[in-house]
Amino acid sequence: xxxxxxxxxxxxxxxxxxxxxxxxxxxxxxxxxxxxxxxxxxxxxxxxxxxxxxxxxxxxxxxxxxxxxxxxxxxxxxxxxxxxxxxxxxxxxxxxxxxxxxxxxxxxxxxxx
Amino acid sequence: xxxxxxxxxxxxxxxxxxxxxxxxxxxxxxxxxxxxxxxxxxxxxxxxxxxxxxxxxxxxxxxxxxxxxxxxxxxxxxxxxxxxxxxxxxxxxxxxxxxxxxxxxxxxxxxxx
Numbered sequence: 001x002x003x004x005x006x007x008x009x010x011x012x013x014x015x016x017x018x019x020x021x022x023x024x025x026x027x028x029x030x031x032x033x034x035x036x037x038x039x040x041x042x043x044x045x046x047x048x049x050x051x052x053x054x055x056x057x058x059x060x061x062x063x064x065x066x067x068x069x070x071x072x073x074x075x076x077x078x079x080x081x082x083x084x085x086x087x088x089x090x091x092x093x094x095x096x097x098x099x100x101x102x103x104x105x106x107x108x109x110x111x112x113x
Numbered sequence: 114x115x116x117x118x119x120x121x122x123x124x125x126x127x128x129x130x131x132x133x134x135x136x137x138x139x140x141x142x143x144x145x146x147x148x149x150x151x152x153x154x155x156x157x158x159x160x161x162x163x164x165x166x167x168x169x170x171x172x173x174x175x176x177x178x179x180x181x182x183x184x185x186x187x188x189x190x191x192x193x194x195x196x197x198x199x200x201x202x203x204x205x206x207x208x209x210x211x212x213x214x215x216x217x218x219x220x221x222x223x224x225x226x
Contacts, residue, residue, distance in 0.1 A: 033132070043157075043202065056213060057170070090156050099145035099164075099206035100212065102185040104156035 002026050004105035006091050012111045013081065021076040021108045023091030031097035032074040034066060037088040037107070049074060050097035081112045115140040117205050119217025127225055132193050134201055134220045137185040142208020146179060146186050149202045151219075159204055161188070193224045 004025045013019050025032065034046040048056035049068040063085075064076040074091055088107040094100040119136045126132050138146075149157035163170045163177045163186065170177050174193075174212040179186040190197055200221050204214040212226075 024120045040218065042218045043204075045213055045215075048213060092156075097212075097213070101147065101159055101162060104149075104158070106154070 004091060004093055004103050006105040006108050008108060009106065010109045012113065014113050015081060018079040021089055022103055023074040025072055025093040027093055027103060029093040029095050030071050031094045033092040034070060034076055035090040035092065036073055037090055048097050054096055083112050086112045114216055115207055117203060117217040118214050119203050119220060121220060123221045125223045126193050128193060128195060130193055132190045132222055135185060135202035136217050138205040140208050143205040145206040147204050148177060148188050153202045195224050195226050196210045198222055198224045
């Protein structure tokens with residue numbers, strides 16, 4: 001596999017469920033990102049990891065919990081979400097964090113009932 | 114906070130015509146400006162980028178211009194084709210936040226055959 005992959009591609013969950021989103025990059029990059037994409041709004045940066053260390057938490061509610069076990073893998077753990085959290089969640093990677101080209105995965109379409 | 118304004122939100126052109134999308138940014142320390150194309154069901158893909166030390170960059174039918182004094186940059190697509198139909202996003206790096214990107218709201222381009 002090449003590029004940035006995300007699983008699952010679609011997820012429906014209830015407000016009391018716990019689920020996880022997975023991202024994997026095959027580009028040898030050192031920085032990984034989580035973004036939220038909602039209709040009619042700009043892409044919102046959620047978290048940034050650089051060399052496995054979290055360098056940015058953009059005031060994201062604690063019901064979203066990221067994990068970066070190594071430079072190639074990034075997870076987003078979800079619990080007690082709200083219907084307004086329904087969105088497309090995009091993962092991206094770049095050589096290093098900062099003003100560098102970011103490569104995006106296809107996203108996970110999340111629906112919270 | 115810092116932001117990026119993008120216009121127009123929708124653009125419809127005839128095949129073969131040119132399309133222009135404009136963005137303005139607020140952070141005078143921004144120095145990296147990528148453009149992304151997002152097709153239905155896919156993540157954003159980088160199509161061209163420019164750094165603040167140049168005023169224009171061209172790649173076949175796509176060009177980007179940057180005016181640092183006015184803090185605006187534009188995407189120009191010439192000889193448009195139906196496969197250019199997609200949502201286009203501009204972004205600017207934040208000078209004070211490790212260069213993380215802030216995105217515009219997107220322009221939905223439709224190219225009619």
